[in-house]
Amino acid sequence: MNPLAKALNKTLVASPERQQEADTDWAIVRRVQEGNVGDFDTLIRKYRERVYAIIYNMTSNREDAADLTQDAFIKAFQSIHRFQGQSSFFTWLYRIAVNGSLSHLRRNKLRTFFSFEKIHDEEKGHEIISQLTDKTGGDRELFVKELQEKLNEALQKLSIKHRTVVTLFEIDGLSHEEIADVMNCSVGTVRSRLHYAKQLLQSELQAYVRS
Amino acid sequence: MADHSEIRKVSLEEVLRLKRLERPEPQFWDRFDKELREKQLAAIMAKRPWWQMDLGRIMTGLARARVPVGAAAVLTLTFLVIRENRRPDEVDQGAATSNEVLAAASVVNGDQVTVSRDIDSMQAPMSSAMPVESHAVSSVVASVSATPDAQSTETTYAAKGDEHAGPSAVGALSPWVGTSIDDTSSRLASSGVRSFAPTLMDLRDTGLEAVPQARGRGIQLATLATESSANEEPLAKLAGPANSQRARLASYVAAAFKSDGERSSMAEQRIRERAISRLSNDELYSSVSRIGLAAGGGLRLTF
Structure with missing residues (x-):
């Protein structure tokens, strides 16, 4: 990685762990660019779940999310010779995935069909649900299902850009700077969108969340 | 439907964190990998547009x-x-440089520059284009030299650069060269005029005499500059093709005199010279057109 790209990359990557991850990815990308295309499978296995999660939370449709995730990896594979390391690989890959999802959502603006994944009620999820209700058994499952639907409905009421910001920040855990890089906008815009989106979600989910 | 009164509220961030728990089953990824492999192969095999x-x-x-x-x-x-x-004085400097080169060439050629008639015919339209800028009209007078020993079709001009340090013969004959370029650069508005200005400056500085050195039976062409009145003839105001047409007409007239020269007396020659010099451009054009010279017809000119 050239010094300029490295310096720029450091400003975009938030934590040291991310920096180390970016260096590792860059080494793999260089090998793929040199002709070892089999190494791209390493990147697929590493990022498929995260990319799928982003697209799924944006589309709220598991079939569409699977297709768009595959398309994102294929596009990344076809364009990998153009990747110069000016940002980290996962930022670049996220950008491809987010842009593909935005195009898909704009194309199918009128077609809204949801299909949700099952909430794996363990660890942290169990704790949150236990905080929400004392119910057990069938009533608990019913409550979780209802909460999931309400949550996804509230997210779908947001505009595409606001939904993307909320998804990247609250669900995937990206920093403001990384989101700005992925969405090709300023950090101020990201903060503004996030604030507005949270206000809307708060009013939509007021039965479940405290103000 | 859950009873909302029994729900203990949590923060929005905690509710949103529940979305992280929406994950596909492990067997989903097996199918995902298989489909991705197929799509990848199809993408490699598919011919991409250019x-x-x-x-x-x-x-x-x-x-x-x-x-x-x-x-x-x-x-x-x-x-x-x-x-x-570029300013006109810079153009002068460029012209001076080319003048030096031309002077050196004239020294090599024994202080004489031989210009073919083609070049002469190219220079004629340029000098006839002058009135557009300077309100001066140049008229071409053709006279026949009856010297029998030379049949050359070339006209030899003497290059006397040293003797014409000031406004040279060409400069005097075409006053706009001295005034329009040197004094009022703003008149050089059109790029076309600007483009051949250095060439005209070369001509002026070299001091080419338009008065021919008639040693043979050739055509003597003398360019006379006369101050024109404010109301010029419309034909004279035209630049470019009309002026070249005038030059062609003058050469046709000269050719006509050349054919008649043998049987004409000196008195008749003088009368013709006077008549031609008094002809206006329109008259000259209409006369020549009437007898068919412009169309390449006869060469006889009668008044």
Whole structure:
């Protein structure tokens, strides 16, 4: 990685762990660019779940999310010779995935069909649900299902850009700077969108969340 | 439907964190990998259109070289702007340089420059284009030299650069060269005039005499400059093709006299010279057109 790209990359990557991850990815990308295309499978296995999660939370449709995730990896594979390391690989890959999802959502603006994944009620999820209700058994499952639907409905009421910001920040855990890089906008815009989106979600989910 | 009164509220961030728990089953990824492999192979085998294949590489290459290309464009633009807006005194300097070269050439050729009739015919339209800027009308007078020993079709001019340090013969004959370029550069508005201005400056500085050295039976062409009145003839105001037409007409008239020269007396010659010199451009044009010279017809000219 050239010094300029490295310096720029450091400003975009938030934590040291991310920096180390970016260096590792860059080494793999260089090998793929040199002709070892089999190494791209390493990147697929590493990022498929995260990319799928982003697209799924944006589309709220598991079939569409699977297709768009595959398309994102294929596009990344076809364009990998153009990747110069000016940002980290996962930022670049996220950008491809987010842009593909935005195009898909704009194309199918009128077609809204949801299909949700099952909430794996363990660890942290169990704790949150236990905080929400004392119910057990069938009533608990019913409550979780209802909460999931309400949550996804509230997210779908947001505009595409606001939904993307909320998804990247609250669900995937990206920093403001990384989101700005992925969405090709300023950090101020990201903060503004996030604030507005949270206000809307708060009013939509007021039965479940405290103000 | 859950009873909302029993729900203990949590923060929005905690509710949103529940979305992280929406994950597909492990067997989903097996199917995902298989489908991705198939799509990847199909994408490799599919022929991509040229604009996706080549344009991307071209754009990447241009993006790398954008600084040198931009710098070259700026330099070229600057050069063109400076060249277009060069002041007349700078043009004089350029003309002086070419004048030196021409003077050296004249020394080599025994202080004589031989100009073919083609060049003469090229210079005639330029001198006839002068009135557009300076309100001066040049008329061409053709006279026949009856010297029998020379049949040359060339007209020899003497180059006397040293003797014509001031306004030279050409400069005197065409006053606009001395006034319009040297004094009022603003008159050189059109780029066309500006483009051949150095050539005219060369002519003036070299001191070419338009008065011919008639040693043979050739055509003597003398260019006389006369101050025109404010209301010029419309034909004289036209530049370019009309003036070249005038030059052609003059050469036709000269050719007509040449054919008649043997049987004409000196008195008749003088009368013809006077008549032609008094002819206005319109009259000359209409006369020649009437007898069919412009169409390449007869060469006899009678008044």
